[in-house]
Amino acid sequence: ANIIIDGPNGYHSEVIIGIQGFWRDRPEQANPYGEYNIKLVREANLDAVAAALGETGLVKVLPSSSSTDKKATSKPAKLQMHTVCQTTSQSGIIVNVTPEDLVHLDADFGVNCKEFKDIVANDDSAGPIAGVNHITKNVLNVLPNDTLEGVVVTASDVIITTVTPNEFLQLNSDGSVDVLPNAPVGTLTLVYQICEADATSNCDTATVTVTIEAPVMTVTASPICVNDVPYLDYTVTPVNFTPANGVSITWADATNKVVTTMTDLPLSGRVLWPGATVDANGKGTDWPGWIFQNNQWIQAADGFEGLRPTANITVSLNPSETITVNYPPSEPFCTARPTFAIVANDDNGGPISGGTGATNVVNVYTNDTLNGNAINPADVTLTTVTTDPTGALTLNPNGSIDVKVGTTGGTYTLTYQICENADNGNCDTAIVTITVIDPAPPTPVDAVDDTYSNIGCNTFGLVGNVLSNDFKGITRANLELVTFTLLTGSNNNVKTDPNITFDALGNVNVSSLTPAGTYTYSYRICDKLSSENCDTATVTIIVLPNGVTNIASQACNDDSTLLNLANLLPEGTPTTGTWVDTNNTNALQGSTLNALGLALGTYIFEYRIKDDKCPRTIALNMEINDDCKVLPCGNIVVHNAFSPNGDGKNDVFVIDSIDDLTCYPGNTVEIYNRWGILVFETTNYNNETNAFDGTSRGRTTVKQSDGLPTGTYFYILNYKSLNGNNEVQNNKKDGYLYLSK
Missing domain, CATH: 2.60.40.3010 (Immunoglobulin-like)
Structure with a gap:
């Protein structure tokens, strides 16, 4: 029933409004007049009728907050349109029917009906998403799981707004969600609302949850030398994100001072080491920490010297990673530094006498240079390219040139090469030319005898050189002119000693181990130009006793x-x-x-x-x-008779060993006469300075100067001794003493 009518005389009627939207009735009772209470009731039938009548202004009635089906994507019995109607006038009317109402009485109700749709916003989640330093677009779209009357909504169906924002999330009008730059690791949430586009009061909300993780990438970097030029090979691999920009490499020295930065690089590649430059053919023209000055390369500050021998590089894509890389090592086939100019200059020597020959006529290193500096033989390898075909010239490893003894007069050449050890292929060659002349006739050799005497304290060691007084002609003999040979004679009368030695230079050394005596040796010197031109001499050495x-x-x-x-x-x-x-x-x-x-x-x-x-x-x-030998302690023996008569014999009372204070560290002596009167007492009795000589030292009737009379006395001796543990023991002896004059 849509209409309930109560009137006089028990009139009651419930009427369903038909399709026409009105109802008429004529009460049948005898007295139909009076007040009629007409009430419009809003029920499902009213909605159906309103829909059938084509009412507009559709509005969906939202479920109550206690409904568990609020966000159901498909709800039963809600596929049809739902019309909700509300009266626009009073819902109850009281009319008074009187006899004057001859034909009818009208009671009108105004009804406004709107049609609402079932709208549902469902929660969304995404992740993990790397929190990078740029916007990560469209990590999810909130609309694909939201519905309007059970149908997935589109951006044109609804109005999307942010209810609870998040500073690192952005909700776009098309329903997409972007993660903004530098989002922190953790969980980010945002609450949004969708409202029906044609009924903005018909809305629902949901929560977007995005999990953020730290961006991860792997970096490898390897120094490499190519054609003497330093490079860095690198590879950057993003693990959990898609980069928006190119790679940046920041170069810093050992103190982390930034020297330069390379930007917008690809994810992998090869870059020149900062400070290095190349020409169009890839050949190095400059190197970090090197400058070309005064026609030579030197290591000096050029703004990039701090990137050798190590550099700290920070590789940035979104996260950053800092690693330490070593400057490419210098090797003979790739130096990673400038190529030094190596110059071998021609050498000339002579004239040299062919008869004697010569050593170290010239040294090829003397006028050769490397990087503008004199050659250090340790820096190069020296080889003979073209030898002297006669064999007269010899190039030694130290760069010196020797001329063989007996070489005939003429001009001799050889070609040599020097190559830098640190730079393979960096070489140069030069020619050595030596002029040799024929020798003059030999001059006489004179070996003069030598004597070294008074060899002893402070004169051992080198005592002389046998050649010091020898001559070749008028020239003092030396090993460039003569040969020296020590002769081993068979004369048994000649005295020698192995502690006396002669070296190849003619030096005579006498060791301090040489016994005293006179020693004789013989030697020979011969002209190097003529082996038959020789002389001998004698060496005499006199060694003194030590x-x-x-x-x-x-x-x-x-x-x-x-x-x-x-x-x-x-x-x-x-x-x-x-x-x-x-x-x-x-x-x-x-x-x-x-x-x-x-x-x-x-x-x-x-x-x-x-x-x-x-x-x-x-x-x-x-x-x-044996002065330190310790004797045993003597026994305490009391001699009980003495004669103090001044004859020097037995004049005092003697107690053996009582004066040995080491064995007996203390004593007391008391002597009494036959009446018991103390006539003598003392401590530390010692038989000499403190002894009983017959004179009274106690209470007596005898004068002290006269001495005690002959007779028998009684002594008491108390003394201390030490046992085996060095502990003091108290001892006592007593007995009769006979005094006789």
């Missing part, structure tokens, strides 16, 4: 204390000498002497100093005695 210094000391054979004999040597004695146990006592170890148990006597210990200039010996005469 010096000896005597010192003395003594030690006790009952003392286990070790003696350092070095402490007994004279002040300033060298510490490099060696102790010798001359008497083979076996009591000497190094410089330490253990005299314990040695037999009494005198022993000799020698300290031998092997000085090349002055060998000598210090003889220590060591007396071994």
Whole structure:
């Protein structure tokens, strides 16, 4: 029923409004007059009728907040249009029917109906998405899972607005969501709302959740040298994002000071090391940390010197990664530095006498250069390109040129090459030309006898050179003019010694180990230009005896204390000498002497100093005695009779060993007469300065000066002694003492 009517006399009627939208009735009771209460009821039938009548202004009625189907993408019984109508006038009318209403009475209600659609916004999520430094577009679109009357909405169906924004998320009008630059790692949320485009009060909301993770990339970088030019090969691999820009490489020195930055590079490639330049053919024209100055390359500041030998590079794509790379190493086939100019200049030498030949006539290195500097032989490899066909010239590894002895007069050449060791193929060649002349006739050779006398302290070692007084003609002989040979004679009367040596130069050395005596040697010198032109001479060497210094000391054979004999040597004695146990006592170890148990006597210990200039010996005469021997303690023996008559014999009361304070550290003595009167008492009795000589020192009737009378007395001796543990023991002796004059 849409209309409920209550009137007088119990009139009641419920009427469904038909398609015409009106209702008429004529009460049948006798008295139909009075007040009629007419009420319009809004129910489903009203909506159906309104829809059938074609009402416009469609509005969807949103479900209540307690509905569990609010965001259902497809809800049952909602596929049809839903019309909601509201009265625009009073929902209840009271009319009064009177007899004057002869034909009818009209009661009109105004109804406004709108049609609403079922709109649902569902939550969306995306990720993980890398939080990069540029906008990541369209990580999701909120519309594909949102519906309007069960049909996926399009951007034209709804109006999209952001309810709760997020500073790193952007919701676009087409429903797409962008992640803005530098989004932090974590979870980002945004609440949005869609409203029906034709009914903006018909809306629903949902939440967008995007998970952000840190951008990840891998970087590899390898230095490489190509055609002597330094490069860097690199590869950048984005793992979880798509880069929007090119790669940047920032170059910094060891202190992280930025030197230069390369931008907009591809993800992988090869770049020149900063400071390096190449020409159109890829040949190096400049290198970091090198400048060309005064016709030579030198290492100096050029703004890029800090990128050698290492550089810190920061590779940036979206995240950044810093790694340390080494400058490409210099190798012979790729130096990663400038090519140094190497110049080998021609050399000339002579004239050289062919008879004697010559060594080191010239040195090819002398006028050759590398990078404008004199050649260091260690920096190059020297080889002979074209040898002298006669064999007269020899090129030595040190660059010197020798001329062979006996070479005939003429001009001789050879060609050599020098190549830089650090740069393969960097070479140059030159020609050596030597002029040789024929020798003059030989001059006489004169070998003069030599005598070296008084060889001894401070004169050992090199005593002379046998050639110093020898001649070839009027020229002092030397090994460039003559050969020297030491002769080994068969004369058994000639005295030699292996400690005397002659070297190839004619030097005579006499070792300090050579015994005293006179030694004789013979030698020969021959003209190098004529092996038959020779002479001999005799060398006499006189060696003096070594010096000896005597010192003395003594030690006790009952003392286990070790003696350092070095402490007994004279002040300033060298510490490099060696102790010798001359008497083979076996009591000497190094410089330490253990005299314990040695037999009494005198022993000799020698300290031998092997000085090349002055060998000598210090003889220590060591007396071994027993002065330190400790005797055992004597027994305490009391002699109970004495005669103090002044004859020098037995004049005092004697107690043996009482004066040995080491064994008996204290005592008291008391003497009484036969009546018990104390006539003598003392402490530390010692038989001499503190002894009983018959004179009274106690209470007595006898005068002290007269002495005590002959008779029998009684003594009491108390004394201390030490046991085996060095503990003090108290002892006592007493008895009769007889005094006789």
